[in-house]
Amino acid sequence: MSKNLLAIRHLEEKQIAEILNIAAEFKETVTGGGSIAHGRSRTVGLLFFENSTRTRVAFEQATHYLNFNIVNFSGTGSSMSKGETLKDTILTLRHERIDGLVMRHKSSGAPVLAAQYFDGPVVNAGDGQHEHPTQAIGDALTILERKGDIQGLRVAIVGDVEHSRVARSNAWLLHKLGAEVRFVGPRTLMPSHTGKLPGTVYYDLATGIADSDVVMCLRLQKERMSDGLLSSVAEYARMYQINRSTLRYADPEAIVMHPGPLNRGIELDDAVADGEMSCVTDQLTNGVFAKTAALEWVFREEMAEVTL
């Protein structure tokens, strides 16, 4: 069985710590001018069935650091648009001797299916509304840099929790590492049953972020309006925007995070987005090292075996 990174939900605390350690180590080496390149390369398929420039660029950058080769595959302009099933696409790549897959897909669970038909590591780069593990690893690295530890922190995840894979991956990771997780947002954007998710639900921003050490904003998709889940973006901003005034409820030392792309003036205002409490740019850099560490982690054992 190949090692996969499909969901933070599947990982043990120890495994999360392993990946985080690799990420921190890599960041130190690379930013210090060193190299983490492997002598022997691997070919990784970047399968983006759903568009994403940012995540794709971060994974490409990660493969460059590791001296891995990449092949790009996107949902449109491939056989997927000719009606090929996901199963056959995965089998094709397997027999074209691709060593590992990085996969983004609009369907929750699609990477789980892919892993059943592929015989090398699969890394989930975001599946539907399920998980986005490398985002959570990068975010955890950011929190560790700013706060020193995750254990015991109060983290409020604010916004469209229902539709957010970032929320789910972050909640699992932070919960497993001992943080108190809170989900904050309007009822229409909150799962109706949260019994199997690791967090407490708050519908009111002030109580939800009260005394929190980390305020994590989620991106608001404009199409929620047409789905009838929001009456107006302005109303959302009025009730849930993180700005100087609402941030008063959080801990004075609280940091503010956002997975991007930002809707300035909606999820947070300029003052917070550009303020010293904002970690948005750190999240981008750490996202690259999280992805580098994820690839290293899924390939490490197998590559060690080869060199033996």
Place this chain on the structure above:
Amino acid sequence: MRTILKNGRILDPSSEMDIVGSVAIEAAQVVDVGDDVREADGDEVYDCTGLWISPGLVDMHAHLREPGESHRETIKTGTQAAAAGGYTTVCMMPNTTPALDNPALVDFIFDRAASPEAGGVFVAPVGALTTGNEGRQISDLSALKRAGIVAASDEGAPIQNANVMRRAMEFCLQLDLPIMAHCEDVALTGDGCMNEGAMSAMLGMKGMPRSAEEVAIMRNCLLSLNTGCPVHILRVSTWGAVEMVRQAKYLGAPVTCDVSPHHFSLTEDSVGEFDVNFKTTPPLRTEIDVELVQQALQDGTIDCIASDHSPYAPYEVHTPFDEAPFGMAGLESAVAATLTNLTQRGVLSPLETIRQLSTTPAQILRLEAGTLKPGATPVAQVTVIDPNMEWTFDATHTFSKGKNSPFDGMQMQGKVVLTFCGGEIYRDGSFGSERYLI
């Protein structure tokens, strides 16, 4: 020469019979039932000691997929699956391609079912309530009825417009044709693909709220109450749905309902890591629903058990969960799942089990079936069940083309061993060569 099913536990709910005895079949008819059936030289005798002998089972709800979707199932493979599952009558749902909305298609189905290669069981076609199953124009139901449909249904494409449903009920009342209703408010289910609950929240999957089913059941019950048209609610899945039906019956509405084995056996937790074999509509619900659905089976609020056999080609279900079609193959696992999860656990007595699998469905649809009384059915329809056989259900070894079963690999207690329909048609995992259907 007669065929004697000897020394079995005879369970015939149509006469409240639960005795140890024998059943004699001669010239494709049940001729004698009881504890004093004589045996003559030359009779073909099956020792049924320790086995149940019941009226042939009746499935109110199966998708045989022909015409138009023979990659999923054909009438041949579907009737073979039915016979292997213990059913001597199988109702066939109208959401085929094209929909079963004209008499020529009914003739086609009867022709296919009569083929010597088919499973040798009766196919009871259910007509499309509206043309094309589109929920707008009522079909030519009188012509369909003359052609032989036993009910009309909006299965697969639930009628959303309450006024269309009201008019459909008025037509059906006049024609003395029961309606089988697929109860789902599709605005509420939206593009949901599993129960809206803790599992869908965890998996990041769009949910189908229980209210989508309950609202539609309530509407159809009230329309049935107001028009007086008998309405059979297909496969209820929530405790609220059960409660709606209970209230409607209390108010005097002529409604009945069934439940499918997966809904009284499994919960949303079975979806696990996006397992497409557990995708169906209405979706698998929660533990409290399973518990209260079982209770409703016990107290009679739920009238009977139907398979909701919905086979798909393997390639159609090797997809991400949200892209897969809704439905599960069920004809060959329904009886075992019922025995394992209800009868063996004391939810239903053996006699009640057979009532819900045979006699009641026949009564609701007014079929000449569901009884062992000599001469009461056009030909002998008898099912023999080993209630104690322990076995593992293996979906890859089924007659159905659909291998999409939620019970695949499950330990079962109880198995159909013999299905008679006219002549002997199914025994020991295969079909006999001399079967005949009159």
